[in-house]
Amino acid sequence: MLTMVPCEQFLAILGTVCLLASCERAPESASVQELTGSAMGTAYSVKIVAPPARLNIASLRADIDRELAQIEQQMSTYIADSELSQFNAYRGVDWFEVPIELCRVVVEALSISAASGGAFDITVGPLVNLWGFGPGGGVTVPPDPHRIVALMDSVGHAALHADCSVPALRKGRPDVYVDLSAIAKGYGVDRVAAILDAQQVQNYLVEIGGDLRVLGKNSRGENWSIAIESPTRSARSVHAIIKMNRAAVATSGDYRNYFEHEGSYYSHTIDPRTGFPVAHNGAAVTVVADNAAYADALATGLLVLGPEDGLEFAERRKIAAYYLLRNDGVIEERYSSLFAAEVSLQ
Numbered sequence: 001m002l003t004m005v006p007c008e009q010f011l012a013i014l015g016t017v018c019l020l021a022s023c024e025r026a027p028e029s030a031s032v033q034e035l036t037g038s039a040m041g042t043a044y045s046v047k048i049v050a051p052p053a054r055l056n057i058a059s060l061r062a063d064i065d066r067e068l069a070q071i072e073q074q075m076s077t078y079i080a081d082s083e084l085s086q087f088n089a090y091r092g093v094d095w096f097e098v099p100i101e102l103c104r105v106v107v108e109a110l111s112i113s114a115a116s117g118g119a120f121d122i123t124v125g126p127l128v129n130l131w132g133f134g135p136g137g138g139v140t141v142p143p144d145p146h147r148i149v150a151l152m153d154s155v156g157h158a159a160l161h162a163d164c165s166v167p168a169l170r171k172g173r174p175d176v177y178v179d180l181s182a183i184a185k186g187y188g189v190d191r192v193a194a195i196l197d198a199q200q201v202q203n204y205l206v207e208i209g210g211d212l213r214v215l216g217k218n219s220r221g222e223n224w225s226i227a228i229e230s231p232t233r234s235a236r237s238v239h240a241i242i243k244m245n246r247a248a249v250a251t252s253g254d255y256r257n258y259f260e261h262e263g264s265y266y267s268h269t270i271d272p273r274t275g276f277p278v279a280h281n282g283a284a285v286t287v288v289a290d291n292a293a294y295a296d297a298l299a300t301g302l303l304v305l306g307p308e309d310g311l312e313f314a315e316r317r318k319i320a321a322y323y324l325l326r327n328d329g330v331i332e333e334r335y336s337s338l339f340a341a342e343v344s345l346q
Contacts, residue, residue, distance in 0.1 A: 030203075030219045035061050039068035040185055041078060042209035046192060049203035049219050060199065067191050068208075074102045075184045077125065078135045087169055088125070088177045095168040103167035105293065106160070109183050112297045113157035116313065120301030121272035123160055125179030126151045131277065133257065133268040134179070141261050148275040155272050186211045186250055186296025193292075213248040213292045223344070230331065231255045231283035231324050233265070239324065239331065243344040248292035252299035253284030253324075271304050280306040281326045288320040288343050307334055314338070 035046040035057070046064065051057070074083045087096050109122045125134065130151060132139030159172030169178075185208045192206045193213045203216030205224055214224040223243040230239035233255045242249070254267035254277075267277040285302040289295040298319060302310040307323045311334060314321040320339040325332040335345075 030221070032219050033057060035064065037061075037065060037068075039065070040072050040076070040188055040208060042185070044068065044188075044192070044206075044208045046196070046207075047205040048196070048201055049217065052200060052202075055199055055201070060195070063195050064192050067195060068188055071101070071184065071188050071191065074099050075105065075180045075187075077179055077181070084178060084180060090171070091174040093171050093174060095163065095166065095170045097166060097168045100164060100167045103162050103164040103169065105180060105183060105187050106162045106169060106178070107164060108293060109180070109297060110157055110160065110162060112294070112301060115317065116301040116305065118157060118273055119271070119304040120182065120297050121155065121157045122178050122180055122183070123155050123157055123176055124270055124272040125177040126154055126175075127270045127272070127275050128179055128181075128268070129177075131266065131268070131270060132259065133270075138259060140259060142266060152275050155275070182252075182300040183293050183297040185209045186248070186292035186294070189213045189248065189292035189296075211248070211250045211292045211296050214244055215246055217245060228286055228322070228324075229253075229284075231326070233258075240333075241346040242286075242288070242322075243346070244288070247288050248290065248295045249286065249288050250292060250295035250299045251284055251286040252303040254278060254303070255283060269300060269303050273304075278304055278306070282307045282310070282323055283326050283331070284324040285310065286322040286324075288322075288339065311336055 030050040033048040033051045037044055073079060076082045077085060077088065079085060083098050083102055087098060090096050112120045128134045129136050130143050130147060154173065154175040154177065159176050160178065161170040161172065188208050189206050189211045190213065196204050205212065205214045212226060218224050223245045226242050226249055227238045228240045228242060228251065230237045231253050252269060254269060257268035258265050269278050271278055282303060285299050287295040287299045287302065289298065302314065302321055305313055307325055311321065311323065314336040318338055319336060320342055322335040322339050325334060
């Protein structure tokens with residue numbers, strides 16, 4: 001996932017006083033409580049506007065940190081003894097008991113895999129690692145094509161099974177390896193939002209590593225303004241602003257996490273169907289949905305599908321999707337009908 005943040009926060013990143021008129025600061029009419037921290041290999045931010053008087057901020061922070069730490073311990077491939085790492089290390093094909101939360105995330109991922117024809121696939125982990133975008137660290141040259149072909153045999157969501165009545169996961173073949181990096185951060189956002197909902201917080205923004213969820217209004221009594229970054233590798237700037245008051249947003253793109261070799265760019269987004277990084281002119285995809293886990297996974301799947309097949313899929317599945325394409329040095333926009341109908345774009 002990519003950086004997509006509240007407009008005023010993006011200005012701070014850019015070191016600019018004001019970039020767009022829609023981002024100009026106005027006198028705040030409501031108090032704001034902000035909580036920040038580290039989690040899931042990145043940073044999180046929670047903004048609460050006009051917090052309820054009974055809200056215990058210290059207790060809330062502890063609840064959020066505890067929840068995110070639990071998700072990381074269950075779903076990270078960077079933690080050697082996480083529940084997911086233990087499942088990946090298991091070389092059997094019998095049912096392997098896992099926490100119910102992990103099982104439910106896998107079920108959601110498998111559903112999106114099936115719907116997208118494998119464009120989104122959490123068993124792509126071996127290829128992600130081979131291309132240098134996993135826990136083992138980066139590479140500077142593309143891997144041997146023969147190694148890619150060899151690993152393709154271990155990739156495929158049909159070889160992963162879940163039974164959340166136990167709850168447990170099962171491999172169809174011993175070398176199946178699961179990578180939840182394209183859905184777990186979104187799930188973390190949803191879990192933090194659930195904590196805030198339980199505390200009857202009416203106005204908030206939750207962000208983890210660029211995945212967002214908002215409810216209500218910002219401190220000026222307006223819908224939240226979210227900056228969508230321009231898909232340029234050399235600089236950081238805002239391409240567009242979207243406004244919303246109840247939604248989750250996630251973006252996937254090829255312009256932040258990549259390596260360059262002999263004039264070609266290799267993105268961290270690997271097409272599970274080919275074993276190679278995406279190579280079409282679709283630079284980024286933003287998805288707006290009801291929950292962040294779904295938006296997170298779909299953004300990756302739609303980026304893999306590309307602008308033509310991806311938009312056709314978005315229309316068929318009624319997904320609010322927004323593509324940024326590179327055409328002869330110009331950034332072109334394309335979006336689904338649902339995005340046009342439901343999202344205020346500036």
